[in-house]
Amino acid sequence: MTPQEFDYIRDLLKERSGLVLGDEKRYLIESRLTPVAREEGMESLSDLVTGLKGAGSEALRTKVTQAMTINESFFFRDKTPFENFKDIIVPAMLASPRSTSRTMRIWCAAASTGQEPYSLAIQIKELDDQLRGWNIEIVATDLSEEVLEKAKSGLYSQFEVQRGLPIQLMVKYFKQTGSLWQIDSSIRSMVKYQHFNLLDDYTPLGTFDVIFCRNVLIYFDPPTKSDMLGRMARRLRSDGFLALGAAETVIGISDDFMTVTGARGLYALQESAGTAASPPARVSAAATAATPISAVAQPVAPAAAPATSSPAKPMASGPRPAVAPAAAISASARPAPPVAAPAASTAPAPAVRPAPLGSAPALRPAVSVAPAPQAPAPQAPAPAGGIASRPV
């Protein structure tokens, strides 16, 4: 492969998936794409590049892009995000005034082979006593169709189920089928998989209470990370949470988020972040937390703003009103350290790719979260878009 051919593939990957490869990653291109070239009946990577440049090469471009994705994942990876989910996020959701609607939408933004969304689904099942009657949607997306197929099958090797998964959960939620282990259908049905490119427009996905975007930003350059985090902020409800991977941070990249004290890798929205529909302020999160939490100081939405997760609603475009943090929350979340040059406003944000989601149906939440004063909201039927939505 000539330097020009290497550059051609590198540019293609950057444009199609955001992946940035340094010169030292030449071996990765060779090891990943040589089998693709062979499958296509080509003799060399030079032939592959010629093919990529030819007319009608869209399918080949997609194949090459997907072949270059790094799909490493395992159950309960890094543990902390899942502990944060149990000890901080769920208590905060339970304490929220809008918990009367009992809905939670979670987006696993780079779900790979499914271990991350299934770990969350297992954890939600394990919190059945607290979350009974809730409609919880886990929307799991990835660029690679191959990993999504595996994720949907719920089939894992012995090695994969032994990696990160506590034995009692393995016994409880997996059944052996031949040499593989299949996750229980009750867990599988909690996750809706969708092919989605993080370079595309996020609006059709709707709004979320929680976004897990772990171990994917590391592959992108700072302007791309900054752009994605800004767009995620606008998909997150004002009292929502973002979980990043252990090697990832918002600091120096986005001024839309602030760290949650004592919760590694967990972020909440800054007051100034332009967000999706704002629910009423969350109160008393600390009071119900199973373990001491450093709760998040969240702004209060205008009284008139209905709590809704309908993606059809226009997003709040301007800054949210400056208000005091909810009274009963110990406002110990500290804003992210001042960023020298907020990347979101200074770095040239890459343009969002024009064609969002292809023919995928717009995701719609299970229910319209209307103020439901006393009684628990009734279970809503599955939406037309076919989102997995189930009570736990």
Ligand SMILES: C[S@@+](CC[C@H](N)C(=O)[O-])C[C@H]1O[C@@H](n2cnc3c(N)ncnc32)[C@H](O)[C@@H]1O
């Ligand atoms: C290393 S895996 C992370 C899996 C999981 N989040 C975890 O932490 O275990 C990264 C995933 O990001 C996906 N990915 C890479 N670029 C993407 C893009 N532009 N849009 C959506 N997914 C992407 C890859 O296909 C891969 O499955």
